[in-house]
Amino acid sequence: MNSETMRTLSFPGGTHPPQSKQLTQKSRIQPGPPVKQLALMLSQHIGAICEPLVKKGDEVQTSQKIADSDAFVSAPIHSPVNGKVKEISLQSHVVLGRSPAIVITVDADQTIAKSPACDKFTKDFDAQRYSSEQICDAVRQAGIVGMGGAGFPTRVKIEPNPRLPKETMIVNACECEPYITCDYRIMLEWTYQLIAGIKLAQRASGCSKVFIGIEDNKPRAIKVINAALRAQKHVDDIEVVPVKTKYPQGGERQLIRAILKKNVPTGGIPPMIGVLVLNVATCAAIAEAVVCNQPLTYRTVTVTGEAIANPGNFYVPIGMPVADLIEFCGGVTKKSAKVVLGGPMMGIAIADLSTPVTKATGAITVLTPKQIGRAKFEQRETACIRCGRCIEACPEGLNPTTIAHAVKNNLLDVAQKYYMSACTECGCCSYVCPANIEITGYIKTGKILLARQKKKMPR
Amino acid sequence: MLSNITVSPSPHISKHMSTRSIMVDVIIALVPAMIAAVWYFRIHALLLVATCVLTAVLTEYLCNLARQKPNPCESIGDFSAVITGLILAMSVPPQLPLWAAVIGSAFAIAIGKMVFGGLGANIFNPAMVGRAFLTASFGMMMTTWTVPAGIDPAMPKISAENKVDAYTQQTPLAWSKQAIKDKTGADVVNNQLSAMFTGKTGGCLGETSTLALIIGGIYLLIRRTISFHIPLAVLLAAFVFASIAYLINSSAYASPLVHLTGGGMLICAFFIATDPVTAPLTTRGMWIFGIGVGAITMLIRIVGEYPEGIMYSILLMNAVTPLIDRFCKLVPAGGKPHV
Numbered sequence: 001m002n003s004e005t006m007r008t009l010s011f012p013g014g015t016h017p018p019q020s021k022q023l024t025q026k027s028r029i030q031p032g033p034p035v036k037q038l039a040l041m042l043s044q045h046i047g048a049i050c051e052p053l054v055k056k057g058d059e060v061q062t063s064q065k066i067a068d069s070d071a072f073v074s075a076p077i078h079s080p081v082n083g084k085v086k087e088i089s090l091q092s093h094v095v096l097g098r099s100p101a102i103v104i105t106v107d108a109d110q111t112i113a114k115s116p117a118c119d120k121f122t123k124d125f126d127a128q129r130y131s132s133e134q135i136c137d138a139v140r141q142a143g144i145v146g147m148g149g150a151g152f153p154t155r156v157k158i159e160p161n162p163r164l165p166k167e168t169m170i171v172n173a174c175e176c177e178p179y180i181t182c183d184y185r186i187m188l189e190w191t192y193q194l195i196a197g198i199k200l201a202q203r204a205s206g207c208s209k210v211f212i213g214i215e216d217n218k219p220r221a222i223k224v225i226n227a228a229l230r231a232q233k234h235v236d237d238i239e240v241v242p243v244k245t246k247y248p249q250g251g252e253r254q255l256i257r258a259i260l261k262k263n264v265p266t267g268g269i270p271p272m273i274g275v276l277v278l279n280v281a282t283c284a285a286i287a288e289a290v291v292c293n294q295p296l297t298y299r300t301v302t303v304t305g306e307a308i309a310n311p312g313n314f315y316v317p318i319g320m321p322v323a324d325l326i327e328f329c330g331g332v333t334k335k336s337a338k339v340v341l342g343g344p345m346m347g348i349a350i351a352d353l354s355t356p357v358t359k360a361t362g363a364i365t366v367l368t369p370k371q372i373g374r375a376k377f378e379q380r381e382t383a384c385i386r387c388g389r390c391i392e393a394c395p396e397g398l399n400p401t402t403i404a405h406a407v408k409n410n411l412l413d414v415a416q417k418y419y420m421s422a423c424t425e426c427g428c429c430s431y432v433c434p435a436n437i438e439i440t441g442y443i444k445t446g447k448i449l450l451a452r453q454k455k456k457m458p459r
Numbered sequence: 460m461l462s463n464i465t466v467s468p469s470p471h472i473s474k475h476m477s478t479r480s481i482m483v484d485v486i487i488a489l490v491p492a493m494i495a496a497v498w499y500f501r502i503h504a505l506l507l508v509a510t511c512v513l514t515a516v517l518t519e520y521l522c523n524l525a526r527q528k529p530n531p532c533e534s535i536g537d538f539s540a541v542i543t544g545l546i547l548a549m550s551v552p553p554q555l556p557l558w559a560a561v562i563g564s565a566f567a568i569a570i571g572k573m574v575f576g577g578l579g580a581n582i583f584n585p586a587m588v589g590r591a592f593l594t595a596s597f598g599m600m601m602t603t604w605t606v607p608a609g610i611d612p613a614m615p616k617i618s619a620e621n622k623v624d625a626y627t628q629q630t631p632l633a634w635s636k637q638a639i640k641d642k643t644g645a646d647v648v649n650n651q652l653s654a655m656f657t658g659k660t661g662g663c664l665g666e667t668s669t670l671a672l673i674i675g676g677i678y679l680l681i682r683r684t685i686s687f688h689i690p691l692a693v694l695l696a697a698f699v700f701a702s703i704a705y706l707i708n709s710s711a712y713a714s715p716l717v718h719l720t721g722g723g724m725l726i727c728a729f730f731i732a733t734d735p736v737t738a739p740l741t742t743r744g745m746w747i748f749g750i751g752v753g754a755i756t757m758l759i760r761i762v763g764e765y766p767e768g769i770m771y772s773i774l775l776m777n778a779v780t781p782l783i784d785r786f787c788k789l790v791p792a793g794g795k796p797h798v
Contacts (some may be wrong), residue, residue, distance in 0.1 A: 340469075
């Protein structure tokens with residue numbers, strides 16, 4: 001297979017929101033603002049919540065482990081700074097609402113990191129020097145979780161599992177959400193670190209083949225990574241695969257469909273068909289953890305949106321309040337209507353700007369009323385005309401309008417018959433609906449109602 | 460600046476499209492056919508269209524009042540009543556008395572749409588419901604057809620009664636029905652193909668100009684207002700059935716092209732069968748629906764009593780659409796979940 005050939009691999013369904021990447025795609029990753037206080041949420045990941053290892057008044061050091069859990073599906077949390085634990089209190093979490101966090105007051109003379117230790121990575125990096133166990137242990141110790149948004153503990157993901165062996169690894173470099181460019185800048189600026197991390201993940205998991213899936217709206221990144229791969233001494237079966245730019249190409253199920261032409265079973269996970277999918281930032285963090293013994297304490301965040309004065313990409317400590325970052329970017333110039341953590345299609349709107357950045361926060365998008373003006377909640381909902389555009393757009397092949405109307409009428413069993421649980425909440429259906437129906441919102445509500453109902457009825 | 464921020468579920472952006480913009484596209488696509496109608500049938504076409512549209516809109520307003528809607532004008536803004544009025548006007552004889560058009564249009568909106576719950580809730584195409592009521596109530600008026608001005612005098616006529624600029628005559632489909640009964644004479648109809656293409660034949664406003672309707676249909680396809688499945692399925696099925704009959708006996712049965720261009724076949728394929736509310740949701744369902752419409756229409760035209768079968772085939776397929784949707788349930792991309 002010739003990796004230089006531009007093939008238009010894709011998946012059925014999907015939609016084309018305006019990409020809006022021009023706001024930040026040329027901005028180099030800069031260090032974030034000086035920080036006075038950080039709030040490290042105890043729940044930074046899917047899986048068991050961590051227990052704090054420090055208490056109020058304790059002094060903490062940079063990279064010190066401050067919270068951990070014995071559960072298998074979990075990841076420890078480390079302090080990004082030297083400081084003192086102010087309190088362990090409830091802070092705002094995008095998904096959980098109010099959730100406990102360790103609040104740290106930063107020492108006055110603390111200088112925050114400007115960038116990761118990139119110069120340690122060269123084209124001669126050899127992942128074979130490390131064993132699979134070494135890599136998995138280092139990943140766990142560093143507290144690495146999926147940084148593409150899901151926050152699944154990475155060690156659990158890459159560890160070889162004899163019952164579900166992994167043959168193929170896919171690096172998710174699509175970044176299909178509009179506005180977000182943090183992964184793109186990592187690909188351009190930390191190229192060798194990224195490739196080292198990919199090789200380490202491949203070594204740890206035992207995959208025989210690696211595909212790097214990049215959307216074709218990033219030709220420069222494709223060129224840079226191909227050049228870096230060609231320069232490498234030890235490259236075993238790593239190939240860049242350009243895919244068609246379409247939302248949600250970066251969804252792992254859609255990416256697997258596009259590159260491997262296989263479907264992950266409904267309700268299943270990629271290892272069931274022998275596939276491992278990792279985000280770009282996660283791979284870069286793996287390299288840092290294994291080679292430099294650096295735990296996951298910082299991440300790249302894109303601060304963007306038409307309302308922001310100086311949008312850009314920033315390297316910030318985990319736990320930095322969103323308000324600090326927005327202020328550092330010059331604040332808002334135009335009237336802002338929504339502050340979204342993530343992108344405009346799947347991101348979550350927040351009300352409390354002291355919400356801290358977590359390991360899975362990739363972007364802060366501040367949207368103006370003009371951007372959201374045509375979105376569903378701004379307009380009155382009208383009757384469904386059964387036009388079928390939502391069905392055409394659904395990347396999972398579902399029937400969103402039937403599910404949404406079943407939920408609306410509290411017919412959750414009917415909604416389940418139409419596979420409500422298979423919905424990935426990508427937002428394509430709401431995006432295309434001409435009748436202003438908040439289809440994704442109804443389906444999300446239906447899933448929560450169903451979960452509550454199930455809890456009430458013991459098996 | 461950050462004081463008034465909204466919190467609501469994703470997605471936070473949306474495509475700039477509305478029900479109204481879809482309906483406006485359909486109206487624009489009907490404009491060539493309307494221009495052709497006025498060209499051939501003069502002022503009466505204009506009056507008929509205006510009457511049907513105004514009655515439809517007024518009926519919707521009154522029904523909203525009866526339903527005690529807080530804003531009775533709101534649903535008129537989506538222009539679906541306008542389209543129902545337009546399609547009804549284009550599918551009745553051009554010289555239908557205006558009072559009959561009023562009754563038909565009011566029935567179409569009130570019984571065809573509003574009693575079900577308004578837009579999106581009706582099972583049957585409202586314009587076809589109105590036309591069915593008119594056919595049942597005023598049979599004679601609904602089967603007398605005017606011929607456009609400027610028609611070739613050599614073409615056969617029923618009555619020699621000359622009006623100022625139009626006179627009654629059989630439509631191409633009526634000729635073809637006659638040919639089936641007589642078992643001969645189908646070539647008379649076949650020779651009228653070019654006239655049927657431009658519109659110089661008898662029939663209702665929406666039947667005559669093939670060219671105008673094709674232009675409208677292409678516009679809808681390019682704008683992606685409709686998908687190609689239903690029109691293709693209707694025309695394909697009609698073509699196949701018409702060809703079978705033509706091959707069996709070409710002097711009794713008109714050629715397939717006559718059947719495609721004559722009668723309401725084109726306006727049905729692009730404008731009536733594609734009504735999203737009354738057609739299936741999935742593409743597989745759309746194929747079944749379109750094939751059903753085409754096949755039943757041809758069955759009625761060839762084997763049945765009536766020269767035209769569009770209205771009945773549409774209403775019949777509308778009735779089985781919920782069943783089609785049940786049978787064509789989509790399976791997710793990852794297959795059915797293991798329980």
